[in-house]
Amino acid sequence: xxxxxxxxxxxxxxxxxxxxxxxxxxxxxxxxxxxxxxxxxxxxxxxxxxxxxxxxxxxxxxxxxxxxxxxxxxxxxxxxxxxxxxxxxxxxxxxxxxxxxxxxxxxxxxxxxxxxxxxxxxxxxxxxxxxxxxxxxxxxxxxxxxxxxxxxxxxxxxxxxxxxxxxxxxxxxxxxxxxxxxxxxxxxxxxxxxxxxxx
Numbered sequence: 001x002x003x004x005x006x007x008x009x010x011x012x013x014x015x016x017x018x019x020x021x022x023x024x025x026x027x028x029x030x031x032x033x034x035x036x037x038x039x040x041x042x043x044x045x046x047x048x049x050x051x052x053x054x055x056x057x058x059x060x061x062x063x064x065x066x067x068x069x070x071x072x073x074x075x076x077x078x079x080x081x082x083x084x085x086x087x088x089x090x091x092x093x094x095x096x097x098x099x100x101x102x103x104x105x106x107x108x109x110x111x112x113x114x115x116x117x118x119x120x121x122x123x124x125x126x127x128x129x130x131x132x133x134x135x136x137x138x139x140x141x142x143x144x145x146x147x148x149x150x151x152x153x154x155x156x157x158x159x160x161x162x163x164x165x166x167x168x169x170x171x172x173x174x175x176x177x178x179x180x181x182x183x184x185x186x187x188x189x190x191x192x193x194x195x196x197x198x199x
Contacts, residue, residue, distance in 0.1 A: 002027070033178040036099065037171055040079075042086045051160050054085050055167075060157035063164040068152065076100075076177045077108045078153055079170050081115055092116065102181035110142040111149050118150040 002024050005017040043055035050057065062079035070078070077100060084095025097113035104112075117134050124131040137143050 029180075033171075033175040036080070036083070036178065037167070037174055039086070040083055040167065043082070046085065048085075051158050054082050056160075056164070057157050058082050059164040059167065059170075060159065060162050061153045062170055063162070064153040064157060065149075072173050073104050073108055073177055075170070076173050077104060077112050078149070079174070081112050081154065102184040103177050104183075106183075107142050107145055110140070111146045114142075114146050115150055115154060118146050119154055121150070122155055 003020045004024075005013065005020055007013045007017060040055070040058070043058060044053060046054045048054070052060070058079055058081065061081060062075050065078040066075050080100060081096055082092060083099065084092035088095035093113055093116040097109055100112055101109050114134075114137060117137075120129065120133055121131050124133060134143075134147070137146075140146075
């Protein structure tokens with residue numbers, strides 16, 4: 001049974017309250033990767049007019065990155081780069097980036113956050129938008145990195161004939177990357193609570 005605090009306003013909370021909250025929050029955090037994987041399943045049959053559904057597109061993107069020898073963190077970013085499509089129809093890249101931000105490098109976070117604009121180079125001109133919108137980021141140290149991601153992995157991942165490993169192949173990678181935060185203001189709180197529970 002979980003413990004609960006009793007304050008009515010946060011200003012009235014105590015150090016002891018926050019020890020309870022940190023411990024209980026760490027229990028919730030342990031299931032994060034599996035909740036993300038469950039949400040990823042919502043991409044099944046979400047075609048939105050594309051030749052493959054977003055689930056297969058994401059698996060293909062991860063598969064191409066893995067076949068190219070990318071590391072685990074990069075492969076997870078490739079897998080989850082479009083996970084925001086169901087909730088963030090108009091800002092899907094931002095949604096994915098926020099989910100991944102505590103767990104991935106600045107370069108990979110930037111890649112996920114901006115991949116939609118970089119993919120736009122391939123089609124924005126067909127829908128009345130500026131295909132060179134990505135050029136506003138020319139001075140970013142991650143411009144070439146993100147352009148490469150789109151052209152090598154995201155762009156060619158709409159092949160209805162491509163065979164990929166199942167999601168179960170990538171699930172352990174997601175769990176490993178999302179095991180504990182490496183970045184963000186709450187990383188120490190989360191890691192301290194995890195260490196306390198492991199004693």
